[in-house]
Amino acid sequence: MKTVLVAGATGYLGRHIVEKYAANGWHVRALVRNAAKARAANLPAHDFFEGEATDPDSLKGIMQGVDLVVSSLGITRQRDGLGYWDVDYQANLNLLTEALANGVPQFAYVHVLNADKMPNVPLAAAKQAFAERLSAAPIRSTIIAPSGFFSDMGDFLAMARAGRVWLFGNGTLRLNPIDGADLASEIAAAIAENREFVPVGGPDIFTQTELAEAAFAALGRPARITHLPDWIRGAAIKLLPWVTPAHIHGPALFFLSALGQDMTAPPRGTKRLAAHFDERACKDQEAPAAEQTASTA
Structure with a gap:
């Protein structure tokens, strides 16, 4: 049985990757900060290696018997004094x-689309720098x-729930985010096919206006x-680093x-993203009702 090490295993995408490789018959080793918490969360890995990628x-010892590393390691909101260059670049490096030192034959990395077009955005720049080192x-x-992920589209749903969606420009720019489980399947297929660079999106392409309407x-x-x-939008990109802390302006940029x-x-x-929105909307409506029932019980 081959062994895959999954880094970022407890994140949104990482969990889907763990589930996919376990279902495909691999022995899955998960890099985690706290093995007890990962087990309590029912992460379906076969073994857990406690460590800090930074x-x-x-x-040391994490790569023993490993045939493949799949890393979705990265941060969206900076915390614990760590930034994008500490995690998205250096931790992956x-x-x-360690993989090179132990003769691991294959390494896969989950990047972001168009990172090379955003050199002044720290999140994208750090990921692009590591992708170049890996290549x-x-x-x-x-x-x-x-x-982009379905989970990233929650901002559109939140704005709609608040009563209005605010867009920049004419709203005709397009995007096609993908579900985490679908992406995990595409990742496994691309690795098996030894593809070097794989841009991937979901089945439905929306303009920003169409996404707001959905x-x-x-x-x-x-x-x-x-x-x-x-x-x-351009002014905000220039201003935010001066008036907000890094954990705010990092993802905003x-x-x-x-x-x-x-x-x-x-x-x-x-x-389909529309089905995801429907599911999220139903769950959000059920939550206040459940809280009200609990408070009156």
Whole structure:
């Protein structure tokens, strides 16, 4: 039985990767910070290696018997004093260094689409720097660049729930986010096929306006969309680093930069974003009702 090490295993995508490889008959080793918490969360890995990817000394022994590393390791909101260059770049480089030292034959990395077009966005720049190091390393590599996750689209649903979606420009730029389980399947297929760089998106391509309309439709409300001049988006990108802390402006810079370009990739998968919005809307409506019932019981 082959062994895969999954880094970022407890994250949204990482869990789907663990589930996919376990279902495919691999022995799955998960890099985690706390094995007890990972087991309590029912992460379906076969064994857990406790370590900090930012601390190379804590990784000694992690690659024993490993045939493949799949890393979705990265941060969206900076915390614990760590930034994108500490995690998205250096922590992944620590894993790559350990893999090379132990003769691991293959390493796969989950990147982001169009990172090379966002050199002034720290999140994208750190990921791009590692992707370039991986491509140049003497190891068989696969880099997967998704156009975005369904889970990232929650901001549109939140704005619609608040009553209005705010967009920059004319709303015609396009995107096709992909479900986590569909992406995990595409990742496994790309690795098995030894593909080097794989941009991937979901089956449905939306304009930003169409995405906002889908959010309102899931809530059963008429669409109320306001288009702001795009110069406001550009001004916000320049201003935010000066007036907000890193854990705020870090993800905001990426979000605002991505909104200024087409974020489409070859469509794959079967799960539909409209169905995801419907499911999220139903769960959000059920939660207050459950809380009300509990408070009156």
